Amino acid sequence: MTEMLFCYCCRVHHPKEEMRLFRTRQGYRWRCLRSIEAASRNHGERDAFGQQQTALNREISRRAAEHNWRLRQIAET
Ligand SMILES: [Zn+2]
16 A cells, blocks of 8 residues: 655645655645646746736836926925
């Protein structure tokens, strides 16, 4: 019988061959390869999305600063 290990990610038991020790904030936990692969894929997509959001946020705050500056110029004259 194959040894089953508890996957902290799926919260079910998988065969040991499909499991890898995965480092978490709480220490090392067993996690299945499938969930690790899925997470790393999602992570790549999320990074790209995050970078886009950062650029967008920077543009928004730049415009807001510019807008405030203009308002101040009008108020002072
Ligand atoms: Zn799993």
